[in-house]
Amino acid sequence: MKVKMGRDELLTGLQRVQGVVEKRNTMPILSNILIEAKQEGAEIVATDLEIGMRGLYKASVQQAGGITVSARKLYEIVKEVPTGDIELTSGDNHWTTIQAGKSQFKIVGLPSSDYPALPTIEREGLTPLAGAGLLELIRKTLFAAGDNDARYILNGLLVTLITSEKKTTLRLVGTDGHRLAVAEQDLGKSGVKGAPQEIKAIIPKKAAHEMRRLLEEGGDSEPLIGFTKNLMIFRKSGLLLTSRLMEGNYPNYQQVIPKESNRKIMVNRLELESALRRVSVLSKDKANAVKLSFTAGRMSLFSSNPDYGEATEDLPAQYDGEALNTGFNARYLLDVLSVMDGEKVSLQMDNPLSPCLIQESETPGFRCVVMPIKI
Incomplete structure (x- = not known):
């Protein structure tokens, strides 16, 4: 195999497959990628036997063929070489020579015939x-x-x-x-x-x-x-x-998602997110436990840690139900708030240990439920 590719084109292809290749060395060939030089260009293939990725990239093919080489090492090499053309040539014993400007690298490969085949896919039904x-x-x-x-x-x-x-x-x-x-x-x-x-x-x-x-x-x-x-x-x-x-x-x-209830508190999303970050600094490490109290027109956050101390913060909120005290893993609430985009969020729960439904009016198709914890 002998193929010439633009450095940026090759880098894009290698970047895409880094997440697919097998990190645990169960089979050495799974930490490799397959490069196949064909008439229409160079195909870069990666698989971990569960997930497979294949992409065709622009290349000038001087000699058709294929080789498998370490996905990580080839990526690290291509990342460091300057912009320009890179020539890949496979030689005896599956060694691959990489020529980029004045730099030359030789890396060990494995035969392309040993690489697991990806399933053949029709376009119909997509x-x-x-x-x-x-x-x-x-x-x-x-x-x-x-x-x-x-x-x-x-x-x-x-x-x-x-x-x-x-x-x-x-x-x-x-x-x-x-x-x-x-x-x-x-x-x-x-x-x-x-x-x-x-x-x-x-x-x-x-x-x-x-x-x-x-x-x-x-x-x-x-x-x-x-x-x-x-x-x-x-x-x-x-x-x-x-x-x-x-x-x-x-x-x-569906069973877990609570029905709409009267106990609903509306609060500014960014204010709640910032307050949770601050108060959780002094929460117990593993559980990230923060106590939430809802009272008329207000929401209070509290955390304590016997080794460090305690933190409290109050937020204005729209709420007119009975007082309610509950606790959450702050990390879980922060994860939810980070994927929301609206100005206000609503939290609703029937009692201190029932699931909490979190929603925003801007995205009616998105619902999130977080289970409370005992504090």
């Missing part, structure tokens, strides 16, 4: 989505999904795609058992005839992260998303991301 809409849904739910949770299924996002004759609705749900985020949006018209179709799938958190990164790059073309029996397919301007779906039953999240 639903076009508004990129900005999908990015917003991921941003509003990803923080609530579990991180290495013992309940495996909570380490993913539940995706529901409902297509009817009039519209396409996409709903994402994330929960780790302590908090829950639900976001949905109508993503334009649909051409589906007949009864509405509903597809439900659970995608790994890592796959959602990669989709978010690709969507944040922007671009002119709208992404496409589709699901087969055990695979999610995501296409965007020449890039293909596939992810194996998680198997299992997602919890019945």
